[in-house]
Amino acid sequence: KAGVTQTPRYLIKTRGQQVTLSCSPISGHRSVSWYQQTPGQGLQFLFEYFSETQRNKGNFPGRFSGRQFSNSRSEMNVSTLELGDSALYLCASSLGSGVTYEQYFGPGTRLTVT
Amino acid sequence: AQSVTQLGSHVSVSEGALVLLRCNYSSSVPPYLFWYVQYPNQGLQLLLKYTTGATLVKGINGFEAEFKKSETSFHLTKPSAHMSDAAEYFCAVSGSGGGADGLTFGKGTHLIIQP
Numbered sequence: 001k002a003g004v005t006q007t008p009r010y011l012i013k014t015r016g017q018q019v020t021l022s023c024s025p026i027s028g029h030r031s032v033s034w035y036q037q038t039p040g041q042g043l044q045f046l047f048e049y050f051s052e053t054q055r056n057k058g059n060f061p062g063r064f065s066g067r068q069f070s071n072s073r074s075e076m077n078v079s080t081l082e083l084g085d086s087a088l089y090l091c092a093s094s095l096g097s098g099v100t101y102e103q104y105f106g107p108g109t110r111l112t113v114t
Numbered sequence: 115a116q117s118v119t120q121l122g123s124h125v126s127v128s129e130g131a132l133v134l135l136r137c138n139y140s141s142s143v144p145p146y147l148f149w150y151v152q153y154p155n156q157g158l159q160l161l162l163k164y165t166t167g168a169t170l171v172k173g174i175n176g177f178e179a180e181f182k183k184s185e186t187s188f189h190l191t192k193p194s195a196h197m198s199d200a201a202e203y204f205c206a207v208s209g210s211g212g213g214a215d216g217l218t219f220g221k222g223t224h225l226i227i228q229p
Contacts, residue, residue, distance in 0.1 A: 004157070033216060035216075035217075042219055042220070042221045042222060043204060043206075043217075043219035043222075044219075045216025045217060045218070046216075047216075048216060056216060058216055090157055090158065092157075092158075100146070100165060102160055102163075103160070103217075104160075105150075105157030105158040105159070106157050107155065107156055107157045108157055
């Protein structure tokens with residue numbers, strides 16, 4: 001069974017632009033969570049989607065948004081990019097919503113904002 | 115609200131020696147606790163988790179952790195380190211109850227294995 005895939009793997013954007021990252025969960029998984037990983041702040045929860053609905057959201061500004069499609073694939077969007085948005089963005093999928101379900105992580109998308 | 119403190123951003127042990135990575139948590143509700151490992155340029159892989167029941171949890175690759183409520187700790191151990199254990203390790207906590215709360219991670223501990 002294929003694992004979680006994230007595209008693109010690497011991305012370079014300019015401050016002020018917007019970016020869309022994509023995550024394809026493991027087949028059959030209905031929940032997708034997004035995390036931001038930076039050297040300074042570590043791993044931080046962005047949001048979780050389950051059955052096309054946002055279930056929970058971390059403490060990030062409204063510039064960070066996401067959505068989930070009927071096939072469970074998910075995208076996250078960051079508008080008006082700032083230098084501080086440079087990070088590794090990790091997506092994790094699970095069978096159901098909530099942490100009692102094991103989360104399987106993708107390799108991440110490395111975003112660099114210049 | 116939850117928080118996690120991992121003591122030591124870098125831990126170095128000799129191959130064959132005991133591995134001990136420390137994790138203390140704070141949670142306003144009974145916690146679910148996790149240990150993840152991250153190899154370079156890869157995502158996170160779950161090593162083990164504690165939800166309820168037995169406080170000594172065994173995971174993959176010979177790792178285990180013990181939930182100690184009185185000490186609010188969930189330290190990760192492995193009796194004998196192997197070179198392949200060199201990686202970044204993250205402790206994480208979430209509130210119990212099966213809700214949709216995201217995981218709260220510690221800052222991570224980089225494990226170095228000396229030959």
